[in-house]
Amino acid sequence: MNNRKLTWRHLKALHQLYISRRTEAKITDNAYIKNVLMGQKKLIKYKSGNVKILEANTGFAVFYKQYFEADYLRYETFLQEQNLESDARRRYTEDDIQTLMFIVEQKKELVQSLSTLRTFSSELFKGQGSKYLENKPGLKDAVCKILGIVDFPEKEPKNLQWRFVVDCPSPKVVVLCENIAHLKNPWKAREHNIELWYVGGNNIGIIDYISPEKLSKPLYYSCDWDYHGLAIYSRIKEKLRLKSFDIELLLPDTHEATLPVNSPHHKSEWDFNKELSGLNREHFSDEALQLINQLIKENKWIEEESLDLIRMLG
DNA sequence: ACCCGTCCGATGCCTGCCTT
DNA sequence: AAGGCAGGCATCGGACGGGT
Secondary structure, three states: OOOOOOOOHHHHHHHHHHOOOOOOOOOOOOOHHHHHHHHHHOOOOOOOEEEEEEEEOOOOOHHHHOOOOHHHHHHHHHHHHHOOOOOOOOOOOOOHHHHHHHEEEEHHHHHHOOOHHHHHHHHHOOOOOOOOOOOOOOHHHHHHHOOOOOOOOOOOOOOOOOEEEEOOOOOOEEEEEEEHHHHHHHHHHHHHEEEEEEEOOHHHHHHOOOHHHHOOHHHHHEEOOHHHHHHHHHHHHHHHOOOOOOOEEEEOOOOOOOOEEOOOOOOOOOOOOHHHOOOOOOHHHHHHHHHHHHHHOOEEOOHHHOOOOHHHHH
């Protein structure tokens, strides 16, 4: 369900279909709705003789309750609580909303060292590039409103080192993450007693802030499976070794989600001239080495965001 | 001269609301 | 149910301007 690529108006329309079994919203532009919900599963259909109106078939309600209702209600409650417009004319994507939720959770840290709009955009709206917010005035307004600012500063703060943590009362394990993707679903981690630390942007210095007590719990590293991500893992493993701690790399739960190395906004490339792209063989398990070699051979990478944290730990 | 990125207005899609 | 209007917003395309 990660790839349904729904926007807020789609989610609202599906909710309306659930509540009143019909909608006039134009949602067949979404491939998931058109091909899966209407085409394959036949849970939604056009009203007979009227292509402007969609109706829910039997089975839609059950399906909706299982896969959409909880998410929709969380988003709606969130928007209302933050006094953000929940009008379907706002073109938030589902990921935009999740990112806004993350911004609320980490507001204190973000405001404390507020970056430029470009940096903020590329750090928080991962995979969308640095100009994403610039080109989305509506979304930018929402971000400013949450942060309580009129605009972003022109200049970068001196020491930009955000410390994002999803803490839970009694963590069983600690996972260091290269990207904030997993931190955008904090309840999921807390449910499983997992504490998350963001060490992205090459800020492995953040490790010095983690108490020895936490470091002695089982430590895992979650990252993009590309040269850059794995190289940072190597550096962290070495750094922790010097402190007499150890960390394990989380292996992808699925190999299906491999992407070509030259996909948009992806910058890390394999070095074909070096053995294992120049990575230190000793830091990786046999299984990891096998996957890395395969990725290098096919010139692919795996995005952290597409991996399931709980399954990887399981 | 050519290739870009950027700026900006025009255009059009969609929702929400009001009227018929 | 259908039509009209306005608001929010993305997208397109032409003008502009800097770099090579």
